[in-house]
Amino acid sequence: MKYAKYAELLPVLFEKNLVQTRAPPRVPERLSVRYRSDLSCVFHQGAPGHDVDHCFYLKIEVQKLIEANILSFKDWKVQVNPLPNHGT
Numbered sequence: 001m002k003y004a005k006y007a008e009l010l011p012v013l014f015e016k017n018l019v020q021t022r023a024p025p026r027v028p029e030r031l032s033v034r035y036r037s038d039l040s041c042v043f044h045q046g047a048p049g050h051d052v053d054h055c056f057y058l059k060i061e062v063q064k065l066i067e068a069n070i071l072s073f074k075d076w077k078v079q080v081n082p083l084p085n086h087g088t
Contacts, residue, residue: 007052009062010042018070019061021045 013019024047028035039051043058052058065071 005053006055006058006062007042010052010058013062013065013071018065019043019058022057025049 010019021042022044024044027049034054035049036051037048039054040046040048041050041055041058042052043055062071
């Protein structure tokens with residue numbers, strides 16, 4: 001089974017206007033061990049600290065789309081409703 005990466009999914013979500021970028025979060029005074037200054041997040045307008053595949057807020061947005069039946073994953077392809085069913 002192939003797992004979709006958020007970096008592959010995000011351009012589709014932008015194209016379908018299902019998500020918009022978020023303002024960059026402020027850099028905390030005390031950095032956690034998970035903070036990666038060498039990575040940047042497109043969803044957070046290029047903010048450092050993490051990448052798209054590890055973006056907690058993007059994962060929340062994707063989960064909301066799934067729960068609202070707007071986004072589904074079938075046959076390793078992203079399908080956004082209400083596109084017609086093309087079969088398998």
